[in-house]
Amino acid sequence: xxxxxxxxxxxxxxxxxxxxxxxxxxxxxxxxxxxxxxxxxxxxxxxxxxxxxxxxxxxxxxxxxxxxxxxxxxxxxxxxxxxxxxxxxxxxxxxxxxxxxxxxxxxxxxxxxxxxxxxxxxxxxxxxxxxxxxxxxxxxxxxxxxxxxxxxxxxxxxxxxxxxxxxxxxxxxxxxxxxxxxxxxxxxxxxxxxxxxxxxxxxxxxxxxxxxxxxxxxxxxxxxxxxxxxxxxxxxxxxxxxxxxxxxxxxxxxxxxxxxxxxxxx
Amino acid sequence: xxxxxxxxxxxxxxxxxxxxxxxxxxxxxxxxxxxxxxxxxxxxxxxxxxxxxxxxxxxxxxxxxxxxxxxxxxxxxxxxxxxxxxxxxxxxxxxxxxxxxxxxxxxxxxxxxxxxxxxxxxxxxxxxxxxxxxxxxxxxxxxxxxxxxxxxxxxxxxxxxxxxxxxxxxxxxxxxxxxxxxxxxxxxxxxxxxxxxxxxxxxxxxxxxxxxxxxxxxxxxxxxxxxxxxxxxxxxxxxxxxxxxxxxxxxxxxxxxxxxxxxxxx
Numbered sequence: 001x002x003x004x005x006x007x008x009x010x011x012x013x014x015x016x017x018x019x020x021x022x023x024x025x026x027x028x029x030x031x032x033x034x035x036x037x038x039x040x041x042x043x044x045x046x047x048x049x050x051x052x053x054x055x056x057x058x059x060x061x062x063x064x065x066x067x068x069x070x071x072x073x074x075x076x077x078x079x080x081x082x083x084x085x086x087x088x089x090x091x092x093x094x095x096x097x098x099x100x101x102x103x104x105x106x107x108x109x110x111x112x113x114x115x116x117x118x119x120x121x122x123x124x125x126x127x128x129x130x131x132x133x134x135x136x137x138x139x140x141x142x143x144x145x146x147x148x149x150x151x152x153x154x155x156x157x158x159x160x161x162x163x164x165x166x167x168x169x170x171x172x173x174x175x176x177x178x179x180x181x182x183x184x185x186x187x188x189x190x191x192x193x194x195x196x197x198x199x200x201x202x203x204x205x206x207x208x209x210x211x212x213x214x215x216x217x218x219x220x221x222x223x224x225x226x227x228x229x230x231x232x233x234x235x236x237x238x239x240x241x242x243x244x245x246x247x248x249x250x251x252x253x254x255x256x257x258x259x260x261x262x263x264x265x266x
Numbered sequence: 267x268x269x270x271x272x273x274x275x276x277x278x279x280x281x282x283x284x285x286x287x288x289x290x291x292x293x294x295x296x297x298x299x300x301x302x303x304x305x306x307x308x309x310x311x312x313x314x315x316x317x318x319x320x321x322x323x324x325x326x327x328x329x330x331x332x333x334x335x336x337x338x339x340x341x342x343x344x345x346x347x348x349x350x351x352x353x354x355x356x357x358x359x360x361x362x363x364x365x366x367x368x369x370x371x372x373x374x375x376x377x378x379x380x381x382x383x384x385x386x387x388x389x390x391x392x393x394x395x396x397x398x399x400x401x402x403x404x405x406x407x408x409x410x411x412x413x414x415x416x417x418x419x420x421x422x423x424x425x426x427x428x429x430x431x432x433x434x435x436x437x438x439x440x441x442x443x444x445x446x447x448x449x450x451x452x453x454x455x456x457x458x459x460x461x462x463x464x465x466x467x468x469x470x471x472x473x474x475x476x477x478x479x480x481x482x483x484x485x486x487x488x489x490x491x492x493x494x495x496x497x498x499x500x501x502x503x504x505x506x507x508x509x510x511x512x513x514x515x516x517x518x519x520x521x522x523x524x525x526x527x528x529x530x531x532x
Binding site: 141143144168171173174177192211212214220222223224225233234235236237238239240241242243244245246249257258259260261262 | 407409410434437439440443458477478480486488489490491499500501502503504505506507508509510511512515523524525526527528
């Protein structure tokens, strides 16, 4: 099974159920967990996650700390990815990761690892990079506006979903709706902070955590003027289907249908 | 024809095209325009709108200034409504208007005026009160949460639409989605600031102004746990249809279909 865990940022470290799920899915205490801190501008990020995963019982989590393209493809780095059971991509700025790793052998190994079942988790920027069509930059606000998001190619573990993160907390529905008006074949998945979208086999999304994920489906979009609007003016778009899903809910990516657990009847 | 002009608040007084449209629809310079300032806590509000409408060429706009239920049904007030061509409801707090006027003869006259074709415009709180199911209070945020909106009966010029205002500016999609999960038969219409939804004959919405209106349609909603959730936790809701519409777009309330002008081909 392939597994992505796309976290919306700001996990509560006092109640790290999402990290626990990542560790569990990667194999528990014996899992070989690799942390990629490159999106972060802070030198301490890698070690902080290593400490966090140790606290959760993982015996030997390792942070791969390098900051130049020349260092990316070192044999020890490639071997670490080849031996991993779980890879955790820290937050920061998604373009740091992509400009560092895009086109490298390291990137190829990451994608190969995902395909053979290594559990990939990321938070914030580490969620954005999981999409093929990645939101590189953007602006908040509930109304879609021209150029409210700019795109770049992410690692592309999935090409079915465009992730956005800090979703409710940074008021990003407008830019995600804009992204879907621009890419109506993809599905927008906005992940709130301290919340995760777990994607199994690129066919099913499970919701974990305290807040919600917002799915924007452009399949029924019947009109938009996205190609005509200029100067950051609002974009009109008709027929976006929205699903707001909380812990326990799931979404079928093939049928594009949400499952919400029915009322508990006693 | 019946006409509602639901303005999202914060009209730009330097570029008052929405006020101009109200005046025009009410009959222009000779229109008998009545201002209702009761939602506002500021004594000057009525006079400010009187000045604004005078600047736009209206000869004798009148503000009906009273603040007690006992005064509402004075003969002169009822006569003013009976003689009006246009009624403008200022912003402030919607419950001030409703607690002052609910159940009065004055309210009956307002509704009768609307039905015989008097143009009703309102901004902010003056938009909220136009709905039958009115959002009385609420909280911002893109995720629908339990009790993120509280309801009360508005004047009810329309029972097809639940208006919300300052929509994008106060991040109110969550509370409007919550309102529609609670009232799936109604249509949520979130109006941005300096923007208006013009409702003709309770069947067609036209968009005017600088920003957008966001329509939330619950007709295709296939599941929600809104009845089960407690303690302001996020509510799951699947299948809300969203339309973001800008100036020049329209919406057919009967077929629930949006029209976006097609690209201009030269």
